[in-house]
Amino acid sequence: MTVDCRHINRRTALALSMVALLPAGTARAQEKRVAVVDWAMLEIALAIGIIPVAATELIQFRLIAVEPDVPESVADLGLRGTPNFEMLRMAAPDIILSSNFYEYRRASLERVAPVFSMTVYEPGTPPYGLAEQVALGLGARLGRSAQAATYVAETATMLGELRMRSASHTERPIFIINIGDARHFRAFGNDSMFGDVAIRLGFTNAWADKSSYSAAAPVGMEALARVPEASVVILGPVPPEAEKVLSKSALWNALPAVKAGRVATLDPVNHFGGLPAARRFARLLTEAPLFSGGDSNG
Structure with missing residues:
Protein backbone atom coordinates (compact mmCIF):
# COMPACT_ATOMS: atom_id res chain seq x y z
CA MET A 1 0.00 0.00 0.00
CA LEU A 162 -10.64 10.06 8.79
CA ARG A 163 -9.95 13.30 10.68
CA MET A 164 -10.34 15.32 7.49
CA ARG A 165 -13.45 13.39 6.46
CA SER A 166 -15.12 13.93 9.85
CA ALA A 167 -14.10 17.55 10.40
CA SER A 168 -17.65 18.87 10.14
CA HIS A 169 -18.98 16.44 12.77
CA THR A 170 -16.53 16.98 15.63
CA GLU A 171 -17.81 20.27 17.03
CA ARG A 172 -19.50 18.65 20.03
CA PRO A 173 -17.60 16.92 22.85
CA ILE A 174 -18.27 13.21 23.24
CA PHE A 175 -18.54 10.83 26.16
CA ILE A 176 -17.09 7.42 25.26
CA ILE A 177 -18.60 4.84 27.56
CA ASN A 178 -19.22 1.17 28.22
CA ILE A 179 -22.49 0.32 29.97
CA GLY A 180 -22.32 -1.96 32.98
CA ASP A 181 -25.99 -1.95 33.94
CA ALA A 182 -29.02 0.30 33.49
CA ARG A 183 -27.74 2.82 36.04
CA HIS A 184 -23.94 2.75 35.65
CA PHE A 185 -21.26 3.20 33.00
CA ARG A 186 -17.49 3.30 32.66
CA ALA A 187 -16.10 6.42 31.01
CA PHE A 188 -13.00 6.18 28.82
CA GLY A 189 -10.52 8.94 29.55
CA ASN A 190 -7.65 10.33 27.52
CA ASP A 191 -5.35 7.55 28.76
CA SER A 192 -7.55 5.04 26.93
CA MET A 193 -7.01 4.14 23.29
CA PHE A 194 -10.52 5.37 22.54
CA GLY A 195 -9.97 8.76 24.16
CA ASP A 196 -6.58 9.19 22.51
CA VAL A 197 -7.86 8.25 19.06
CA ALA A 198 -10.94 10.46 19.41
CA ILE A 199 -8.69 13.44 20.08
CA ARG A 200 -6.52 12.56 17.08
CA LEU A 201 -9.71 12.55 14.99
CA GLY A 202 -10.53 16.08 16.15
CA PHE A 203 -13.07 15.30 18.90
CA THR A 204 -13.02 16.61 22.47
CA ASN A 205 -13.43 14.06 25.25
CA ALA A 206 -16.26 15.20 27.53
CA TRP A 207 -14.94 13.07 30.39
CA ALA A 208 -12.58 15.38 32.31
CA ASP A 209 -12.27 13.40 35.55
CA LYS A 210 -9.43 11.01 36.28
CA SER A 211 -9.25 7.54 34.83
CA SER A 212 -6.74 4.77 35.35
CA TYR A 213 -5.19 2.70 32.56
CA SER A 214 -8.24 3.31 30.41
CA ALA A 215 -11.53 4.03 32.15
CA ALA A 216 -13.04 5.50 35.28
CA ALA A 217 -14.70 3.13 37.73
CA PRO A 218 -18.43 2.68 37.20
CA VAL A 219 -20.32 5.92 37.82
CA GLY A 220 -24.00 6.80 37.79
CA MET A 221 -25.76 7.61 34.53
CA GLU A 222 -26.58 11.08 35.86
CA ALA A 223 -22.92 12.03 35.30
CA LEU A 224 -23.65 12.16 31.57
CA ALA A 225 -25.73 15.30 32.22
CA ARG A 226 -22.65 17.22 33.42
CA VAL A 227 -21.88 18.24 29.83
CA PRO A 228 -25.37 18.68 28.37
CA GLU A 229 -24.15 19.62 24.90
CA ALA A 230 -22.10 16.42 24.56
CA SER A 231 -22.94 13.37 22.46
CA VAL A 232 -22.63 9.86 23.88
CA VAL A 233 -20.72 7.03 22.21
CA ILE A 234 -21.47 3.57 23.63
CA LEU A 235 -18.95 0.79 23.07
CA GLY A 236 -20.73 -2.54 22.78
CA PRO A 237 -21.72 -5.01 23.80
CA VAL A 238 -24.51 -3.64 25.99
CA PRO A 239 -25.64 -6.23 28.56
CA PRO A 240 -29.04 -7.56 27.39
CA GLU A 241 -30.70 -6.83 30.73
CA ALA A 242 -29.46 -3.23 30.64
CA GLU A 243 -30.60 -2.82 27.05
CA LYS A 244 -34.12 -3.87 28.02
CA VAL A 245 -34.29 -1.44 30.93
CA LEU A 246 -32.66 1.59 29.31
CA SER A 247 -35.37 2.17 26.74
CA LYS A 248 -37.89 2.51 29.59
CA SER A 249 -35.61 4.26 32.10
CA ALA A 250 -36.78 7.74 33.11
CA LEU A 251 -33.21 8.65 34.08
CA TRP A 252 -31.75 7.54 30.75
CA ASN A 253 -34.44 9.19 28.66
CA ALA A 254 -34.06 12.45 30.58
CA LEU A 255 -30.37 12.80 29.68
CA PRO A 256 -29.79 15.71 27.26
CA ALA A 257 -27.94 13.59 24.70
CA VAL A 258 -30.63 10.91 24.72
CA LYS A 259 -33.48 13.42 24.44
CA ALA A 260 -31.73 15.06 21.48
CA GLY A 261 -30.90 11.77 19.74
CA ARG A 262 -27.14 12.29 20.11
CA VAL A 263 -26.25 8.69 21.00
CA ALA A 264 -24.18 6.32 18.87
CA THR A 265 -23.74 2.64 19.70
CA LEU A 266 -20.64 1.00 18.23
CA ASP A 267 -19.75 -2.65 17.82
CA PRO A 268 -17.24 -4.06 20.33
CA VAL A 269 -13.59 -2.99 20.30
CA ASN A 270 -10.80 -4.29 22.53
CA HIS A 271 -10.54 -1.86 25.49
CA PHE A 272 -6.86 -2.65 25.93
CA GLY A 273 -5.84 -3.07 22.31
CA GLY A 274 -3.00 -1.87 20.14
CA LEU A 275 -2.99 -0.16 16.74
CA PRO A 276 -5.54 -2.62 15.27
CA ALA A 277 -8.00 -1.56 18.02
CA ALA A 278 -7.20 2.08 17.25
CA ARG A 279 -8.02 1.50 13.59
CA ARG A 280 -11.24 -0.36 14.34
CA PHE A 281 -12.48 2.28 16.79
CA ALA A 282 -11.63 5.15 14.43
CA ARG A 283 -13.46 3.48 11.56
CA LEU A 284 -16.54 2.57 13.59
CA LEU A 285 -16.75 6.01 15.18
CA THR A 286 -16.50 7.98 11.96
CA GLU A 287 -18.88 5.63 10.15
CA ALA A 288 -21.59 6.02 12.81
CA PRO A 289 -24.56 7.95 11.36
CA LEU A 290 -24.25 10.54 14.12
CA PHE A 291 -20.79 11.51 12.88
CA SER A 292 -21.09 10.82 9.17
CA GLY A 293 -24.10 12.91 8.22
CA GLY A 294 -26.74 10.20 8.58
CA ASP A 295 -29.54 9.95 11.10
CA SER A 296 -28.79 9.40 14.76
CA ASN A 297 -29.05 5.84 16.01
CA GLY A 298 -29.86 6.91 19.54
Whole structure:
Protein backbone atom coordinates (compact mmCIF):
# COMPACT_ATOMS: atom_id res chain seq x y z
CA MET A 1 0.00 0.00 0.00
CA THR A 2 1.25 3.48 -0.82
CA VAL A 3 2.05 5.49 2.31
CA ASP A 4 0.84 9.12 2.46
CA CYS A 5 3.84 10.92 3.95
CA ARG A 6 1.75 13.92 5.00
CA HIS A 7 0.50 11.97 8.03
CA ILE A 8 3.77 10.36 9.15
CA ASN A 9 5.30 11.68 12.38
CA ARG A 10 9.03 11.89 13.07
CA ARG A 11 9.16 8.56 14.93
CA THR A 12 7.48 6.73 12.06
CA ALA A 13 9.66 8.42 9.44
CA LEU A 14 12.77 7.40 11.37
CA ALA A 15 11.52 3.81 11.62
CA LEU A 16 10.90 3.64 7.88
CA SER A 17 14.34 5.04 7.11
CA MET A 18 15.97 2.52 9.46
CA VAL A 19 14.17 -0.36 7.77
CA ALA A 20 15.33 0.88 4.37
CA LEU A 21 18.94 0.69 5.56
CA LEU A 22 18.72 -2.88 6.86
CA PRO A 23 20.86 -5.42 4.99
CA ALA A 24 18.94 -7.80 2.75
CA GLY A 25 17.40 -10.59 4.82
CA THR A 26 17.75 -8.84 8.20
CA ALA A 27 14.00 -8.23 8.45
CA ARG A 28 13.32 -11.87 7.68
CA ALA A 29 14.76 -13.49 10.76
CA GLN A 30 14.27 -17.18 11.38
CA GLU A 31 10.61 -17.88 12.15
CA LYS A 32 9.90 -18.41 15.82
CA ARG A 33 7.10 -20.29 17.52
CA VAL A 34 5.23 -17.51 19.30
CA ALA A 35 2.72 -17.73 22.17
CA VAL A 36 0.79 -14.67 23.37
CA VAL A 37 -0.86 -13.90 26.71
CA ASP A 38 -1.72 -10.23 26.10
CA TRP A 39 -4.43 -9.16 23.65
CA ALA A 40 -2.72 -5.96 22.46
CA MET A 41 0.37 -7.99 21.60
CA LEU A 42 -1.83 -10.59 19.89
CA GLU A 43 -3.50 -7.90 17.76
CA ILE A 44 -0.18 -6.41 16.70
CA ALA A 45 1.47 -9.76 16.01
CA LEU A 46 -1.38 -10.80 13.71
CA ALA A 47 -1.42 -7.40 12.01
CA ILE A 48 2.23 -7.69 10.98
CA GLY A 49 1.95 -11.25 9.72
CA ILE A 50 2.90 -13.33 12.75
CA ILE A 51 0.64 -16.34 13.37
CA PRO A 52 1.08 -17.54 16.97
CA VAL A 53 0.99 -21.18 17.91
CA ALA A 54 -1.09 -20.31 20.97
CA ALA A 55 -2.86 -17.36 22.61
CA THR A 56 -5.29 -16.63 25.45
CA GLU A 57 -9.09 -16.32 25.55
CA LEU A 58 -9.62 -16.69 21.83
CA ILE A 59 -13.39 -17.14 22.06
CA GLN A 60 -13.68 -13.78 23.84
CA PHE A 61 -11.07 -12.19 21.58
CA ARG A 62 -13.11 -13.05 18.51
CA LEU A 63 -16.22 -11.55 20.16
CA ILE A 64 -14.70 -8.42 21.72
CA ALA A 65 -11.57 -7.55 19.75
CA VAL A 66 -12.92 -9.01 16.48
CA GLU A 67 -9.93 -7.81 14.43
CA PRO A 68 -7.54 -9.11 13.20
CA ASP A 69 -8.84 -12.58 12.41
CA VAL A 70 -7.30 -15.39 14.44
CA PRO A 71 -6.63 -18.55 12.40
CA GLU A 72 -8.23 -21.74 13.72
CA SER A 73 -4.75 -23.25 13.97
CA VAL A 74 -3.96 -21.07 17.03
CA ALA A 75 -4.40 -23.05 20.27
CA ASP A 76 -6.44 -21.44 23.05
CA LEU A 77 -4.53 -21.13 26.33
CA GLY A 78 -7.52 -20.14 28.44
CA LEU A 79 -7.71 -17.05 30.64
CA ARG A 80 -5.21 -14.24 30.21
CA GLY A 81 -4.55 -13.97 33.93
CA THR A 82 -4.29 -17.73 34.48
CA PRO A 83 -3.21 -19.40 31.23
CA ASN A 84 -3.13 -23.17 30.95
CA PHE A 85 0.57 -23.89 31.47
CA GLU A 86 0.27 -27.51 30.39
CA MET A 87 -1.17 -26.35 27.07
CA LEU A 88 1.50 -23.65 26.86
CA ARG A 89 4.28 -26.23 27.29
CA MET A 90 2.69 -28.48 24.69
CA ALA A 91 2.70 -25.54 22.24
CA ALA A 92 6.51 -25.42 22.71
CA PRO A 93 6.93 -21.69 22.01
CA ASP A 94 10.33 -20.13 21.39
CA ILE A 95 9.06 -16.83 22.82
CA ILE A 96 6.05 -15.60 24.81
CA LEU A 97 4.59 -12.14 24.16
CA SER A 98 3.31 -10.36 27.24
CA SER A 99 2.79 -6.88 28.72
CA ASN A 100 3.06 -4.97 31.98
CA PHE A 101 -0.38 -6.31 32.99
CA TYR A 102 1.09 -9.81 33.38
CA GLU A 103 4.43 -9.09 35.04
CA TYR A 104 3.26 -11.06 38.08
CA ARG A 105 3.27 -14.12 35.80
CA ARG A 106 6.69 -13.52 34.24
CA ALA A 107 8.62 -16.01 36.39
CA SER A 108 6.15 -18.80 35.61
CA LEU A 109 6.09 -17.95 31.92
CA GLU A 110 9.89 -17.86 31.71
CA ARG A 111 10.01 -21.47 32.87
CA VAL A 112 8.42 -22.28 29.51
CA ALA A 113 10.16 -19.81 27.17
CA PRO A 114 11.76 -16.35 27.13
CA VAL A 115 9.25 -13.53 27.63
CA PHE A 116 9.11 -10.40 25.46
CA SER A 117 7.06 -7.74 27.23
CA MET A 118 6.23 -4.16 26.21
CA THR A 119 3.82 -1.56 27.59
CA VAL A 120 0.92 0.09 25.78
CA TYR A 121 -1.04 1.27 28.83
CA GLU A 122 0.35 3.45 31.63
CA PRO A 123 -1.83 5.43 34.06
CA GLY A 124 -2.36 8.96 32.78
CA THR A 125 -0.49 8.40 29.50
CA PRO A 126 -2.24 8.51 26.09
CA PRO A 127 -1.48 5.04 24.66
CA TYR A 128 -1.41 5.58 20.89
CA GLY A 129 2.28 6.60 20.78
CA LEU A 130 3.18 3.69 23.05
CA ALA A 131 1.27 1.34 20.73
CA GLU A 132 3.37 2.59 17.82
CA GLN A 133 6.54 1.84 19.80
CA VAL A 134 5.27 -1.63 20.68
CA ALA A 135 4.50 -2.42 17.05
CA LEU A 136 7.97 -1.32 15.97
CA GLY A 137 9.63 -3.12 18.88
CA LEU A 138 7.74 -6.34 18.26
CA GLY A 139 8.53 -6.15 14.56
CA ALA A 140 12.23 -5.75 15.30
CA ARG A 141 12.21 -8.62 17.80
CA LEU A 142 10.46 -11.06 15.47
CA GLY A 143 11.96 -10.16 12.12
CA ARG A 144 9.03 -8.08 10.88
CA SER A 145 10.56 -4.61 11.01
CA ALA A 146 9.44 -3.59 7.53
CA GLN A 147 5.90 -4.87 8.07
CA ALA A 148 5.64 -3.13 11.44
CA ALA A 149 6.91 0.19 10.14
CA THR A 150 4.50 0.03 7.20
CA TYR A 151 1.58 -0.80 9.50
CA VAL A 152 2.42 2.12 11.81
CA ALA A 153 2.62 4.50 8.85
CA GLU A 154 -0.59 3.23 7.27
CA THR A 155 -2.43 3.61 10.57
CA ALA A 156 -1.27 7.21 10.92
CA THR A 157 -2.38 7.89 7.35
CA MET A 158 -5.79 6.31 8.00
CA LEU A 159 -6.39 8.45 11.08
CA GLY A 160 -5.36 11.58 9.21
CA GLU A 161 -7.78 10.82 6.39
CA LEU A 162 -10.64 10.06 8.79
CA ARG A 163 -9.95 13.30 10.68
CA MET A 164 -10.34 15.32 7.49
CA ARG A 165 -13.45 13.39 6.46
CA SER A 166 -15.12 13.93 9.85
CA ALA A 167 -14.10 17.55 10.40
CA SER A 168 -17.65 18.87 10.14
CA HIS A 169 -18.98 16.44 12.77
CA THR A 170 -16.53 16.98 15.63
CA GLU A 171 -17.81 20.27 17.03
CA ARG A 172 -19.50 18.65 20.03
CA PRO A 173 -17.60 16.92 22.85
CA ILE A 174 -18.27 13.21 23.24
CA PHE A 175 -18.54 10.83 26.16
CA ILE A 176 -17.09 7.42 25.26
CA ILE A 177 -18.60 4.84 27.56
CA ASN A 178 -19.22 1.17 28.22
CA ILE A 179 -22.49 0.32 29.97
CA GLY A 180 -22.32 -1.96 32.98
CA ASP A 181 -25.99 -1.95 33.94
CA ALA A 182 -29.02 0.30 33.49
CA ARG A 183 -27.74 2.82 36.04
CA HIS A 184 -23.94 2.75 35.65
CA PHE A 185 -21.26 3.20 33.00
CA ARG A 186 -17.49 3.30 32.66
CA ALA A 187 -16.10 6.42 31.01
CA PHE A 188 -13.00 6.18 28.82
CA GLY A 189 -10.52 8.94 29.55
CA ASN A 190 -7.65 10.33 27.52
CA ASP A 191 -5.35 7.55 28.76
CA SER A 192 -7.55 5.04 26.93
CA MET A 193 -7.01 4.14 23.29
CA PHE A 194 -10.52 5.37 22.54
CA GLY A 195 -9.97 8.76 24.16
CA ASP A 196 -6.58 9.19 22.51
CA VAL A 197 -7.86 8.25 19.06
CA ALA A 198 -10.94 10.46 19.41
CA ILE A 199 -8.69 13.44 20.08
CA ARG A 200 -6.52 12.56 17.08
CA LEU A 201 -9.71 12.55 14.99
CA GLY A 202 -10.53 16.08 16.15
CA PHE A 203 -13.07 15.30 18.90
CA THR A 204 -13.02 16.61 22.47
CA ASN A 205 -13.43 14.06 25.25
CA ALA A 206 -16.26 15.20 27.53
CA TRP A 207 -14.94 13.07 30.39
CA ALA A 208 -12.58 15.38 32.31
CA ASP A 209 -12.27 13.40 35.55
CA LYS A 210 -9.43 11.01 36.28
CA SER A 211 -9.25 7.54 34.83
CA SER A 212 -6.74 4.77 35.35
CA TYR A 213 -5.19 2.70 32.56
CA SER A 214 -8.24 3.31 30.41
CA ALA A 215 -11.53 4.03 32.15
CA ALA A 216 -13.04 5.50 35.28
CA ALA A 217 -14.70 3.13 37.73
CA PRO A 218 -18.43 2.68 37.20
CA VAL A 219 -20.32 5.92 37.82
CA GLY A 220 -24.00 6.80 37.79
CA MET A 221 -25.76 7.61 34.53
CA GLU A 222 -26.58 11.08 35.86
CA ALA A 223 -22.92 12.03 35.30
CA LEU A 224 -23.65 12.16 31.57
CA ALA A 225 -25.73 15.30 32.22
CA ARG A 226 -22.65 17.22 33.42
CA VAL A 227 -21.88 18.24 29.83
CA PRO A 228 -25.37 18.68 28.37
CA GLU A 229 -24.15 19.62 24.90
CA ALA A 230 -22.10 16.42 24.56
CA SER A 231 -22.94 13.37 22.46
CA VAL A 232 -22.63 9.86 23.88
CA VAL A 233 -20.72 7.03 22.21
CA ILE A 234 -21.47 3.57 23.63
CA LEU A 235 -18.95 0.79 23.07
CA GLY A 236 -20.73 -2.54 22.78
CA PRO A 237 -21.72 -5.01 23.80
CA VAL A 238 -24.51 -3.64 25.99
CA PRO A 239 -25.64 -6.23 28.56
CA PRO A 240 -29.04 -7.56 27.39
CA GLU A 241 -30.70 -6.83 30.73
CA ALA A 242 -29.46 -3.23 30.64
CA GLU A 243 -30.60 -2.82 27.05
CA LYS A 244 -34.12 -3.87 28.02
CA VAL A 245 -34.29 -1.44 30.93
CA LEU A 246 -32.66 1.59 29.31
CA SER A 247 -35.37 2.17 26.74
CA LYS A 248 -37.89 2.51 29.59
CA SER A 249 -35.61 4.26 32.10
CA ALA A 250 -36.78 7.74 33.11
CA LEU A 251 -33.21 8.65 34.08
CA TRP A 252 -31.75 7.54 30.75
CA ASN A 253 -34.44 9.19 28.66
CA ALA A 254 -34.06 12.45 30.58
CA LEU A 255 -30.37 12.80 29.68
CA PRO A 256 -29.79 15.71 27.26
CA ALA A 257 -27.94 13.59 24.70
CA VAL A 258 -30.63 10.91 24.72
CA LYS A 259 -33.48 13.42 24.44
CA ALA A 260 -31.73 15.06 21.48
CA GLY A 261 -30.90 11.77 19.74
CA ARG A 262 -27.14 12.29 20.11
CA VAL A 263 -26.25 8.69 21.00
CA ALA A 264 -24.18 6.32 18.87
CA THR A 265 -23.74 2.64 19.70
CA LEU A 266 -20.64 1.00 18.23
CA ASP A 267 -19.75 -2.65 17.82
CA PRO A 268 -17.24 -4.06 20.33
CA VAL A 269 -13.59 -2.99 20.30
CA ASN A 270 -10.80 -4.29 22.53
CA HIS A 271 -10.54 -1.86 25.49
CA PHE A 272 -6.86 -2.65 25.93
CA GLY A 273 -5.84 -3.07 22.31
CA GLY A 274 -3.00 -1.87 20.14
CA LEU A 275 -2.99 -0.16 16.74
CA PRO A 276 -5.54 -2.62 15.27
CA ALA A 277 -8.00 -1.56 18.02
CA ALA A 278 -7.20 2.08 17.25
CA ARG A 279 -8.02 1.50 13.59
CA ARG A 280 -11.24 -0.36 14.34
CA PHE A 281 -12.48 2.28 16.79
CA ALA A 282 -11.63 5.15 14.43
CA ARG A 283 -13.46 3.48 11.56
CA LEU A 284 -16.54 2.57 13.59
CA LEU A 285 -16.75 6.01 15.18
CA THR A 286 -16.50 7.98 11.96
CA GLU A 287 -18.88 5.63 10.15
CA ALA A 288 -21.59 6.02 12.81
CA PRO A 289 -24.56 7.95 11.36
CA LEU A 290 -24.25 10.54 14.12
CA PHE A 291 -20.79 11.51 12.88
CA SER A 292 -21.09 10.82 9.17
CA GLY A 293 -24.10 12.91 8.22
CA GLY A 294 -26.74 10.20 8.58
CA ASP A 295 -29.54 9.95 11.10
CA SER A 296 -28.79 9.40 14.76
CA ASN A 297 -29.05 5.84 16.01
CA GLY A 298 -29.86 6.91 19.54
